[in-house]
Amino acid sequence: MLYHALYVPEGSLPFPKEIVNEPDIAKYVLGWGKPGDMGFVAIDKTSSLPIGAVWIRLFNSQNPGYGYVDAGIPELSMAVLPGYRDLGIGTQLLNHLLAKAAEQFHGLSLSVTSENPARRLYERLGFQAVSMNGASLTMLLEFNSRE
Secondary structure, eight states, X not given: OTGGGSOOOTTSOOOOGGGGGSHHHHTTTTTOOOTTOEEEEEEOTTTOOEEEEEEXXXXXXXXXXXXXXXXXXXXXXXXXXXXXXXXSHHHXXXXXXXXXXXXXXXXXXXXXXXXXXXXXXXXXXXXXXXXXXXXXXXXXXXGGGOX
8 A cells, every 4th residue: 555655647657666675655554553554454345355544654754655744643644545535534533543643643744745635534524734845734633623
C-alpha cells in the first residue's frame, strides 16, 4: 500500500516500485508496531485482498516525515488502489481512523500536493493547510476543533 500512497499526477510516469525502499519513504512503515502506530485496511469481500489502507505514525524533529508538525502529532498516510478510488472507501477508512486517533492524540498532520484530488477529502474532514513546501501542503487536523 505504501507505493499507492504516493501521488502521481495524471499524465506523469509512475514512480519505480523500488522507491518504497528509499529511507524517506520506507520510514512510514518500516518497523511497524512502534508506540503511536495505528492503521486500518479495507478488504475486498469477493477477493479477500487489501484494496486500501490508512495509517498514522509519530515522527520527531530529528527524523521528520514530509508532513511533520510536532512530535506529539502523528502523520497520516493513506492509499486506495486505483480501481477502487472514488467509491467512498478512502472516506470510510479515514473516518474510522480519525475516530480512533482522537481517543489518543490531539491532532493529525499530513503532506499532500496541492493538485492531489485527496486534498478535497482532507479539507472536507477538517484538515487545514499550515505550511507549503514547493507544491506540497502540510495540513493539520486538531481534534478539539472538529464538530
